[in-house]
Amino acid sequence: MKDRPDYLAHAVLILGVVLFALPVWLVFAGSTQDSDAIMRGDLSLIPHLSNLSVYKRVLLHGTMGTEPVWHMLMISFGMAMAIACGKIVISILSAYAVVFFRFPFRQVAFWLIFVTLMLPVEVRIIPTYAVMADFGLINTFTGLWVPLIASATATLLFRQVFTAIPDELVEAARIDGAGPLRFLWDIVLPVSRANIAALFVILFVYGWNQYLWPLLVATNQGLDTIVIGIVKMIGEETQTDWGAVMATAVLALVPPVLVVVLMQRWFVAGLTEGEK
Amino acid sequence: MATLELQGLRKSFAATQVLRQIDIALADGEMLVIVGASGCGKSTLLRLVAGLETPTAGRITIGGRDVTGLDPSERDIAMVFQNYALYPHMSVFDNMAYGLRIRGLSRGDITRKVEDAAALLGLEALLSRKPRQLSGGQRQRVAMGRAIVRDPKLFLFDEPLSNLDAKLRVQMRAEIRRLQRRLGVTSLYVTHDQVEAMTLGDRLLILHEGTPAQLATPMEVFERPADTYVAGFVGSPTMNFLPGRLARDGTAVQLDAGPLIPLQGRRSGDAVTLGIRPEHLTLGGSDLTLTVDLVEPLGSETLLHGRVAGREADAITVKVAGAVTATETVTVGVQADQAHVFDAGTGKRIDPLGQ
């Protein structure tokens, strides 16, 4: 209809993009600059690309009093992967049982899981900590992820996905001689792979971004995630190495952002389909 | 290849009786079409035979082997579904091969069987495609192929053509019949489409509310419908029904509308329904006077829809060859030797005496 570009839309969207990108850019630019300059407030928005070695330094050595950043990244990555994969696996199994079988207390089991939808970890920190202590899971890597992998949301999502699988497909597979486990592996999983991919993105980000839980159960510095580590760094009153802190912040952002951007297509579809 | 026997088969879901009492025997290589309106239990019957449902009572025997309690995969059957039920993530080849792989056939055997079936169905060029890249007709063929490769004792078809457009349906109908004859596999075919039923079946089973209304060859069903339900179900346009009473010692029907239609002798006195197909009414006769309210030209023939003069409740359709200029009233004659008589109470057919 009109060939004139929609200037207003571009202006608003560019403003929005800048609103999000600017802080990150600022931190990236700052990471390559002299810490004294940052302290003086002479931060420039133009990065000094010759100073990228700061990334190597924080990766290998960290800043004063912290683990090397590569170690914290590994902990975060391990935790995010374990939470994402763990949640997906146990949610698939339980949703599969609820959808494709009939057994006593099936509805009860489903409701027991469903009700926990309402209880985020933040609400039950103290008593859960006590349970963790009883299991001897305080200050262990296992303790970082196992309690977080029970998931009503994911179970619900898979239940929805599985319910939408046509009965005829199940019947065709039964006539073809597939048993329940074979059907799960050969048909259900491949058919649901888009949903699994979407959920993986959501859960990876969820796992990577955990803060309160690791703060609580892992006081051992060797188990610091990158998010814990960076907050510790900025909380340091006598902090002087701001360049290194900024570099660490950038490194903490890169993995989850990459996962979201690279898997954007599945992620957006999965998020908006699943949670409504 | 095998026979199929259903003995005293019943199925209820909770308090609802879906199938009341089914006894059928299929000869080796026979194709039986189960037809009826939706909800008549025809799909349930097929699913009982498939082993996807468990009968409430009765026995299912395939090739002399009692399979009533067996899992679908142990019955040596293959099924073609209405929505094809192809595995969406597998190629055409894998869709056909899946059941063979589970049965543990060797790679070579699988390839050979799938390729044979593909050749039979003209699917050779499509073997590496995914179902979503196929047209409806091609998907239908793949579904057939998946059934054929298994070399089953029994084919089960669950309305396999109803998702296709009209032209393709006619084409696939003929193809299914040719294939079934050629392979000689005993088959059960469920449909709600009477044309499909007439053209495909060696015999038809017409189900009405869970009970067999008639089990016979297509022509017999057409020529000697067992009751008003079957009579109304088979044939297009639908048979006309007129209320009346047997008179003159059963040699005529006295229609409530007035005229007396002479017939071959039947037992006398009962209230009856006279059934007459639209093509067995002739224009210009003197039996009935119709007020025409719609003329539908179909090209080679014309349908006249009208009501018996003076009796608004008796709607009549007349089928005449060629074109007809619409008039307000017409007189029609009944070809009495083609008329059917049914008991007005039970709807059952009343045959002429001596038949």
Place this chain on the structure above:
Amino acid sequence: MDRRTIFNGRLLPVALLLPQLLLTFFFFYWPAGQAVWSSLITQDAFGQGSVFVGLDNFVDLFTDPLYVASIVRTVFFCLAVSVAAMGIALVLAVFADRSIAGRGIYRTLLIWPYAIAPAMSAVLFLFVLNPRVGLLGRWLNDHGIAWDYTLNGTQAMLMVISASAWKQVSYNFIFFLAGLQSIPRAVTEAARMDGAKGWHRFRTITFPLLAPTTFFLLVVNVVYAAFDTFGTIFALTQGGPGQDTETLVLKVFRDGVINQDIGSSSAQSVVLMFGVIAITAVQFRFMGRKTVS
């Protein structure tokens, strides 16, 4: 809604469910039960044992002006964050839904912040607004505006609201955009035929059709603001200065983990649980029970 076709077997489904049920029991029901139990008892003065005190902990809680203030503060915080995050997201989504060049790029550039951890948004905001190292914070001070959120409670609240809302915009954006895209073209076209234009069309057609999305997002945002922002607030202000940014979750953490007052913090946990249950119930009341039935 049930399937027609199922698999037989009793043991297998139970085995499949077991991991989820065990985890749920040990990390949800058991702690929740513990919380309820601990909220009803109190340690005696010498720490020797515990006494059942009924609802005393709750009475103490609700008569404590600090707790009541924290409730009021949390409600205000949640609403402010939700309104800000949803408002900005809606504006961006409406413009991103127009057919303009580079739509896909804009979308990606607006979606990626979903990946930012709440605690990370605090770190980023610190680098912008910290009065000493933050670019903008320093600029404000250099230009005669006394900006220091570590000392000024109002500024601190503004800071945590901004950082929390900033992180949540992209989530809302994704949903609003999906909501806008699911409005049938025919409806907007019919509205155009009827002569509805611009703002009027948005207010009378688009926005009402987005109502389910808006309501869903409101619930999600309130829950996010109430719980997930712990990292943001803790990293930025630790609830300070004083208690000026201490929301209910921070208070549970401080009373339970730092001050070790188990009775009170358990009672607070129970209150939060009821809060969440109430929100969820409201959601189901209005959204229907689509997800469950």
